[in-house]
Amino acid sequence: MKVSRQKWSSNFSEWFDRVLSEAEIYDYGRYPVKGVGVWMPYGFKIRQNIINLIRRLLDETGHEEVLFPLLVPEDLLRKESEHVKGFEREVFWVTKGGEEELELKLALRPTSEVAITFMESLWLKGYSQLPKKFYQIVSVFRYETKATRPMIRVRELTTFKEAHTVHMTYEEAAKQVEEAVQIYSKFFDTLGIPYLISRRPEWDKFAGAEYTIAFDTLMPDGRALQIGTAHHLGQHFTKAMDYKVTKADNTSDYPHQTSYGISDRVVATVIALHGDDHGPVLPPSIAPVLVVIIPIPAKDEQTQAKLLEFARQINSTLNSAGISSVLDGSDERTPGEKYYYWEMRGVPIRAEIGPRELDNDTVFLKRRDTLEGKSVKRDELVPAIRETLATIQKDLAERAWRDFKERVKRFEDIQGVKKYLSERGGIAEVPWCGSETCGLKVEEEVQARVLGSPLIPNGEGKCVICGRGAKNSLRVAKTY
Numbered sequence: 001m002k003v004s005r006q007k008w009s010s011n012f013s014e015w016f017d018r019v020l021s022e023a024e025i026y027d028y029g030r031y032p033v034k035g036v037g038v039w040m041p042y043g044f045k046i047r048q049n050i051i052n053l054i055r056r057l058l059d060e061t062g063h064e065e066v067l068f069p070l071l072v073p074e075d076l077l078r079k080e081s082e083h084v085k086g087f088e089r090e091v092f093w094v095t096k097g098g099e100e101e102l103e104l105k106l107a108l109r110p111t112s113e114v115a116i117t118f119m120e121s122l123w124l125k126g127y128s129q130l131p132k133k134f135y136q137i138v139s140v141f142r143y144e145t146k147a148t149r150p151m152i153r154v155r156e157l158t159t160f161k162e163a164h165t166v167h168m169t170y171e172e173a174a175k176q177v178e179e180a181v182q183i184y185s186k187f188f189d190t191l192g193i194p195y196l197i198s199r200r201p202e203w204d205k206f207a208g209a210e211y212t213i214a215f216d217t218l219m220p221d222g223r224a225l226q227i228g229t230a231h232h233l234g235q236h237f238t239k240a241m242d243y244k245v246t247k248a249d250n251t252s253d254y255p256h257q258t259s260y261g262i263s264d265r266v267v268a269t270v271i272a273l274h275g276d277d278h279g280p281v282l283p284p285s286i287a288p289v290l291v292v293i294i295p296i297p298a299k300d301e302q303t304q305a306k307l308l309e310f311a312r313q314i315n316s317t318l319n320s321a322g323i324s325s326v327l328d329g330s331d332e333r334t335p336g337e338k339y340y341y342w343e344m345r346g347v348p349i350r351a352e353i354g355p356r357e358l359d360n361d362t363v364f365l366k367r368r369d370t371l372e373g374k375s376v377k378r379d380e381l382v383p384a385i386r387e388t389l390a391t392i393q394k395d396l397a398e399r400a401w402r403d404f405k406e407r408v409k410r411f412e413d414i415q416g417v418k419k420y421l422s423e424r425g426g427i428a429e430v431p432w433c434g435s436e437t438c439g440l441k442v443e444e445e446v447q448a449r450v451l452g453s454p455l456i457p458n459g460e461g462k463c464v465i466c467g468r469g470a471k472n473s474l475r476v477a478k479t480y
């Protein structure tokens with residue numbers, strides 16, 4: 001098949017769908033249930049590396065991994081009224097067991113606050129057992145009625161990392177939310193994903209939370225995507241479930257909680273944000289294959305055999321140095337077709353080995369992100385590759401942050417916002433008096449979503465709606 005370099009269609013979702021299927025990452029839309037996808041082997045490895053990253057960050061900060069039942073009984077789910085109101089329309093219910101109607105409906109967990117708080121009330125009775133930080137990485141289910149999209153808006157969130165913590169005081173829980181923000185910042189920084197951290201507005205926080213801090217990024221189509229959230233839950237769930245802990249002075253009180261979550265969306269952004277018209281460009285921090293070795297065929301049999309032997313040695317040198325590499329020695333594809341095949345899989349470095357390399361005892365390295373190439377002497381290969389991988393990792397993050405920052409713009413008037421968001425997309429920041437009416441008015445005027453306000457208030461300027469002095473700024477964007 002003639003290899004043609006596809007121009008990255010201006011239509012991001014077309015590019016994304018094509019990459020997921022052509023790179024055999026995720027099969028979406030063919031399994032006969034709406035809003036679910038199948039992780040294929042290569043995509044599963046990418047997802048696994050991302051999971052291991054967040055697992056490491058949580059384990060090294062005193063979180064303990066657990067695993068809770070998928071089914072949540074209706075009466076338990078209904079305990080926290082705001083929470084159940086928030087999820088009422090999104091819950092999948094199991095109503096039958098075999099031929100029998102269940103007298104108590106069971107929900108497929110949309111998230112696990114009530115399930116975990118219920119067991120905490122049996123496990124953690126005294127203040128000396130606190131604080132506790134649990135997390136699990138599971139599937140959760142949400143009957144999304146808005147347009148579903150691969151990984152971005154699915155009805156089965158297969159990569160849902162939810163952390164749940166318990167504390168004696170409000171302040172301690174607030175500190176935990178800050179730790180969660182630090183952990184997520186490190187996580188996204190390691191993936192080279194840029195983000196804006198905002199406190200969600202009162203009218204759009206997690207159902208049952210005191211407040212919500214969210215991480216938003218921008219997808220190539222200029223729409224914002226919420227990629228992580230941390231919630232201070234106060235005593236909402238512990239009061240709703242009458243869960244008290246005895247304190248040092250023998251009185252008892254309802255503990256304070258937090259929860260923070262990320263999902264399959266993280267995988268989507270890693271693939272989408274560093275991509276180009278040849279496909280994804282995976283950051284070395286989570287790429288399943290870091291180097292692909294491609295032999296360039298020689299004319300005569302003898303040189304060809306020597307060349308393959310050389311390639312095999314290079315492959316084992318890299319793998320024994322802990323650099324995951326693959327030798328594509330297959331002969332059903334020309335080198336050009338192999339280039340396309342592995343670029344579509346976002347492999348950070350390609351190592352070409354032809355007759356010239358054989359003669360000079362060198363390897364030709366080509367970067368996936370900049371397409372720059374250089375010859376490296378065989379005995380300097382491992383340090384050269386390590387250094388190139390580190391440079392690619394840094395450059396990917398810098399490029400993504402630069403693109404992101406230039407799309408977050410401040411406006412002093414609502415017309416400017418309207419124009420900006422309808423033309424290019426991006427995130428607009430405007431001065432705001434702090435009133436909900438003006439906040440909702442902004443959403444209505446520009447037909448976009450308020451993401452919230454910076455954690456450190458910025459009180460410059462005049463409210464774009466009522467003209468009063470600003471108390472803080474509001475960020476607005478078209479969102480997924």
Ligand SMILES: Nc1ncnc2c1ncn2[C@@H]1O[C@H](COS(=O)(=O)NC(=O)[C@@H](N)CS)[C@@H](O)[C@H]1O
Nearest residue numbers: 111152153154162226227228229259260261263
């Ligand atoms: N339908 C969906 N498909 C993919 N990801 C989703 C979907 N709904 C939410 N998410 C992601 O899941 C994250 C956590 O979800 S949440 O509702 O905001 N928060 C919780 O469920 C809390 N219990 C923290 S674990 C969100 O920040 C968002 O990135």
Ligand SMILES: [Zn+2]
Nearest residue numbers: 433438463466
């Ligand atoms: Zn106002």
